Amino acid sequence: MKEGPNIAGIAALIGDPARANMLQALMTGVALTASELAQEAGVTPQTSSFHLSRLAEAGLVSLRKQGRHKYYSLADSDVAALLEAMSGIAMRTGMTRVRTGPKEPALRKARVCYNHLAGEYGVQAYDSLLARDFLVEDGEQLHLTGDGRSFLTELGVVLPEKETKRRPLCKSCLDWSARRSHLAGIAGTSLLSFFLDQGWAKRVEGSRIIEFSRDGDSRFHAIFSL
Incomplete structure (x- = not known):
């Protein structure tokens, strides 16, 4: 056995x-x-x-x-990460739904992944933070640097003083559509909440789609430029 x-x-x-x-x-x-x-x-x-x-x-x-x-x-978020990873494998191996529908491009652009931002915008935010050394990848571990914490705090993102083993501050999640990482963990959740609270974006009812306003879109790209 x-x-x-x-x-x-x-x-x-x-x-x-x-x-x-x-x-x-x-x-x-x-x-x-x-x-x-x-x-x-x-x-x-x-x-x-x-x-x-x-x-x-x-x-x-x-x-x-x-x-x-x-x-x-x-x-919990582990189940969400599993489902997101399986979706990515399904996309890679051609196991897609018969009809993609008009929502497909919007889902690829920006969507909620359980409690954080995913899609092209989620990946762009992750890459931007990584490029400026605000995030550091250490094997399978992801860390928010002191400069990264200062950057997000000054932006208005609320972060806890300490993280827990059950829910880390930063965690990478493999994006099913972009097939690259986006930011999960407490920081990812707080960042999405910031976008919504500021009115830069809103959740489309009955869908995973996150829709950025024209002003929110402009601010997002200015802050998380590549």
Whole structure:
């Protein structure tokens, strides 16, 4: 008998089309009900509850009760990173949806990846911080330098004094469309919150798309130039 993690079990759970659609819907970072996820997956509410129970037991989603309602979300950023990486592999190997649709270019440009900015804009921000030595890659580790912290703080991005082992300050996440890294971790979440709070960008309802205003677009490119 083979030993170690059972990746086949996790792969089988994610590999079911209905469950895969539910998990992708939760990549917006917004908690959804079983009924809402049933619509995303194209299944009945009863079937949706069965799938969500399986995902919860495996630790892929978490459940929060509020009154009579139950809300589901991804268990943590590690699950989101796994889904993003799998999406990148699917793109690379040609396993794409039959119809891309009109939202495809906007998703590639800027979108939310669980709780941080992804797409071309996410990659550009990452590359810009890296080029100015505000971020430093050390093997698989990513660090925010003192100058990087000062830069983001002066910009208005709120950062904690200390990071935790469970949630690091900086983490690279492989972007499925650009197939390069964008910034995750607390800094990535705080940076996206800054863009939204400043009114530079907004989330498109019912989608992962992040839409920058004309002024926000201009400010973004001025600050994160390459």
